Amino acid sequence: MLSGTGMLKFKEKFPEKVYDVGIAEEHGTIFAAGLAAGGIKPIVGIYATFMQRAMDCVYHDICLQELPVIFCMDRGGVVEDGPTHHGIVDIGFWRALPNLHILQPRDATELRQMMNLALDFKVASVIRYPKTDSTDFEVPRAKLELGKSEIIRDGQDLAIWASGRECKQALETAEILQEKGISAKVINARFLAPFDEQALLADSEKMPIISLEDHMVNGGLGSICSELLTNKKHQGLVTKGYPSEIVPWGKTADIRQKYRLQPEQIAQDIEELLKK
Numbered sequence: 709m710l711s712g713t714g715m716l717k718f719k720e721k722f723p724e725k726v727y728d729v730g731i732a733e734e735h736g737t738i739f740a741a742g743l744a745a746g747g748i749k750p751i752v753g754i755y756a757t758f759m760q761r762a763m764d765c766v767y768h769d770i771c772l773q774e775l776p777v778i779f780c781m782d783r784g785g786v787v788e789d790g791p792t793h794h795g796i797v798d799i800g801f802w803r804a805l806p807n808l809h810i811l812q813p814r815d816a817t818e819l820r821q822m823m824n825l826a827l828d829f830k831v832a833s834v835i836r837y838p839k840t841d842s843t844d845f846e847v848p849r850a851k852l853e854l855g856k857s858e859i860i861r862d863g864q865d866l867a868i869w870a871s872g873r874e875c876k877q878a879l880e881t882a883e884i885l886q887e888k889g890i891s892a893k894v895i896n897a898r899f900l901a902p903f904d905e906q907a908l909l910a911d912s913e914k915m916p917i918i919s920l921e922d923h924m925v926n927g928g929l930g931s932i933c934s935e936l937l938t939n940k941k942h943q944g945l946v947t948k949g950y951p952s953e954i955v956p957w958g959k960t961a962d963i964r965q966k967y968r969l970q971p972e973q974i975a976q977d978i979e980e981l982l983k984k
Contacts, residue, residue, distance in 0.1 A: 713753035713782055733758055737765040737777075744775035749827055756781040756795025756836055763801050770832045771807040777833075778826045784812070784836035784872065785922030786950070786964070790957040795836070796950050800927020803901055807831040809854070810900040812872030816842040818898075821852045838873050838922055840960075845875065855902035863893035866978060867911040870920040871897045871929045878920050880971035885978060892978070903932055912942035916981060920974065925949040946981055948974055 710716050710728050719726045729736040733754055740750040754762070759781055770777050784795045802810050809829060813819035819837060826833040850858035860875060861882055870878035875896045882892035893911070897904065911917060917937070921929040930947030937945055950967055964970050968977060 709753070709755075712755070713780075715753060731758075733762040734765050737762040738769050740777045741765070741769040741773065741775055744770070744777050745773065749776060749778070751778045751780060751823075753780045753782065755793065756784040756798050757793050759798055760801060763805075766802075766808070766832070767805050771805050774807050774831050776829050776831060778823070778829075779832070779834045780823075781834055781836045783839045785838035785840075786955060786960055787839050788958070788960055791954050794955050795838075796923045796955060797927065799836075799900060799923055799929075800931070802834050803927065803932075808901065809833040811835045812898065812900060813837055814860075814872060814875040814896050814898075815844045817844050817849070818852070825852055825854065836872065840873055842873075845879065847879065852898070855899050855904060857898050857904040857907050858896045859893065860896050861892070861894035863891040864915070865891045865982065866916045866918060867893040867895060868918045868920055869895045869897055869908065869911075869929065869933065871900060872922065874920045874922055877969070877971055877974070881920075881974045881978070884971055884975040888975070888979065890979070890982065897929060900929060900932065903936075905936055908933060908936055909940065912937055912940065912945070914943065916944035916946070917942070918974070918978060918981075919945070919947045919949070920969075921949040922969075923949055924952055926952045944981060946977065948977070 709731060710719055729739060736752055740752045743750040786796060787793050802808055811822045813822050822835050847860040861879060868878040878894045882894050885892045917933060919930045919933045925947045928949055930949050933945055
């Protein structure tokens with residue numbers, strides 16, 4: 709899987725630092741656990757959708773042992789390879805495990821920052837990113853701190869909480885809303901575990917919350933928001949992501965259109981929410 713995970717150039721430059729275990733997620737995970745137990749900081753590259761095969765190994769051999777393995781999960785989101793390759797169910801698995809941080813970078817610079825941060829963690833971490841463009845956003849960039857979100861656009865009428873590359877869709881949605889006289893705040897969640905609960909609760913007291921993710925709402929960012937706002941006074945919540953069903957084959961843009969995850973559709977749904 710060196711080609712699929714983008715490791716060929718690294719292998720050429722540092723051949724003694726790369727171990728290709730083949731398509732053997734469980735073995736790769738336990739191998740990494742052994743390396744970590746021996747004092748090495750291993751970085752494991754596996755597609756997000758196939759990490760579920762090694763969930764038991766992550767829990768028993770890494771989380772229970774408090775070993776600082778870093779998992780880089782490519783294809784975190786919908787892809788054009790169909791239901792077998794959509795990386796849209798795994799966050800629910802990882803949120804259930806102790807001693808595991810979940811990070812989602814918005815762009816290339818933040819990915820590098822998260823990698824450097826994860827190298828200092830004392831426990832395991834998951835860095836998820838989609839199979840898409842990673843060009844940096846020309847918006848404010850706050851210092852990266854474990855468990856802290858960042859505001860990338862200010863607004864007063866509602867708050868869009870986005871995870872990872874969905875920040876791009878959130879910013880485009882905010883631009884559409886601005887043309888309609890609606891001021892949208894955009895927050896880059898950055899960390900799904902630990903999550904910035906304090907910031908979300910503060911926003912929810914003042915304005916409606918819209919969660920946006922390239923993942924099933926059930927188990928993902930939408931679930932995090934729902935759980936936090938249960939029995940709390942808030943101004944409303946709309947969760948935008950995929951439902952708990954088999955998402956079909958198709959072009960990414962067409963799939964997003966089907967599930968109303970294009971910026972124009974998100975903006976329309978937000979308008980309807982505000983009318984109510």
